[in-house]
Amino acid sequence: MSETKDRPYHHGDLRRALIDTALAMLAAEQNWTFTLREVARRAGVSHAAPYKHFRDREMLLRELARIGFIRLGESLSGAMSPNMPSTRAQFMAAAQACIGFACQNPGLYRLMFSSDADKTIDPPLHDAAMSTFGILLGLLERGQRDQSFRPVSVSALAAASWAQVHGLAMLTISHQLLEETVEPEPVLAALDVLLDGMCYTD
Amino acid sequence: MSETKDRPYHHGDLRRALIDTALAMLAAEQNWTFTLREVARRAGVSHAAPYKHFRDREMLLRELARIGFIRLGESLSGAMSPNMPSTRAQFMAAAQACIGFACQNPGLYRLMFSSDADKTIDPPLHDAAMSTFGILLGLLERGQRDQSFRPVSVSALAAASWAQVHGLAMLTISHQLLEETVEPEPVLAALDVLLDGMCYTD
DNA sequence: CACATAAGTTTCTCCTGTAAACATAGAGGG
DNA sequence: CCCTCTATGTTTACAGGAGAAACTTATGTG
Numbered sequence A, B: 001m002s003e004t005k006d007r008p009y010h011h012g013d014l015r016r017a018l019i020d021t022a023l024a025m026l027a028a029e030q031n032w033t034f035t036l037r038e039v040a041r042r043a044g045v046s047h048a049a050p051y052k053h054f055r056d057r058e059m060l061l062r063e064l065a066r067i068g069f070i071r072l073g074e075s076l077s078g079a080m081s082p083n084m085p086s087t088r089a090q091f092m093a094a095a096q097a098c099i100g101f102a103c104q105n106p107g108l109y110r111l112m113f114s115s116d117a118d119k120t121i122d123p124p125l126h127d128a129a130m131s132t133f134g135i136l137l138g139l140l141e142r143g144q145r146d147q148s149f150r151p152v153s154v155s156a157l158a159a160a161s162w163a164q165v166h167g168l169a170m171l172t173i174s175h176q177l178l179e180e181t182v183e184p185e186p187v188l189a190a191l192d193v194l195l196d197g198m199c200y201t202d
Numbered sequence C: 001c002a003c004a005t006a007a008g009t010t011t012c013t014c015c016t017g018t019a020a021a022c023a024t025a026g027a028g029g030g
Numbered sequence D: 001c002c003c004t005c006t007a008t009g010t011t012t013a014c015a016g017g018a019g020a021a022a023c024t025t026a027t028g029t030g
Helices: A014-028 A036-043 A057-079 A087-104 A106-112 A123-145 A154-173 A185-198 B014-028 B036-043 B057-079 B087-104 B106-112 B123-145 B154-173 B185-198
Strands: none
Touching: A014 A036, A014 A057, A014 A106, A036 A057, A057 A087, A057 A106, A057 A123, A087 A106, A087 A123, A087 A154, A087 A185, A106 A154, A123 A154, A154 A185, A154 B154, A154 B185, A185 B154, A185 B185, B014 B036, B014 B057, B014 B106, B036 B057, B057 B087, B057 B106, B057 B123, B087 B106, B087 B123, B087 B154, B087 B185, B106 B154, B123 B154, B154 B185
16 A cells, blocks of 8 residues: 555555645745645645545644654754763753754744644644653753752753743744854854853853 | 714725734734734725735734834833843843733734744834844943943844743743743743853852 | 825635535455 | 445535725815
């Protein structure tokens, strides 16, 4: 049921195909209009076919966002995997990975944090987001245990770093981070400023 | 031409009325669907009337965003007006004002930073955003002159604080800032973490 | 006072989301 | 081996939005 070239009538795995098509569209366009009919069109099926797999348009969007959070989590874990010199360096790597992820998938990243991806009505999406957030929490707790980060409440550290990194990512993909400088300098410098407030001694 | 109660045919100042109606809708709903026809309906005119004042839907959205930036700038200026003990305190007040503005106008705030409000094709909007951003820059430069903030490059300080405050605002209005604590504690604590990295001695 | 024009309205086309009815392939029971 | 059930398609239909075009009504100016 995999590669019969002539889509006879039943697609085989339309659900997966729709998700892949939608992800591709999201990756291609910063534009981000995303009509369900266009997804169906590009997947080569009728415009009503998606409704056999997703209750409505937003359900597909939330599934895409869920996949996005999983991928982001993988990026974060991957970025800080090796034995790095310091927890601070690990944080730096994870933050850059997050911003890099946003730059490479701006449409998906926007979706993940848009009101279309309502986590309060979608437990799997909520869990995926929390799981990715947990990676950050783990890093912060580790940093406090090994005396890298100051003993502020973890929720304060988490809020600060989550907001900072997310804010940098959003501003970067919106090109609102100072027009004159296109280089990543201000991003790195901004992260250093934050880390100076988080770490014991710089 | 101001308050003829019976809208006879010509509205008087439909442009203003449309903006006000749209702002009211934005304030009321977190939902943020915003159809131009609905605005026209609530303003009591036909659905094509708005096109006499705005080339398309997005032009109205950008005008709303522009007004939003102006109002945000007023909030910021107002919050740090009196003679405060320290530049750090001024920064704290401005940051809280920004987050408070976002909480009171979540729809408008989202619009201001959404891709619908494309600053690269709308000079007046761009100017308004830059003007508000300039308030932050001014505060940072003042803080460096009076030795409150460390002599890092201003663009680094600006990126850090802009991203942090914007990130906190977005996460707050999305209720993504830790589910268990509804209080503003983590926000204030997060700002303190940032300020510890920006200031010389706490 | 005639009339050009600004500012409304109606009408139209194309698009979207979504529901309902219909069609078909593949699986399972007699 | 055939009949039917069901999952997964398709077609058709409808409500609603964006925007263009053509029409209408005030309004201000020669």
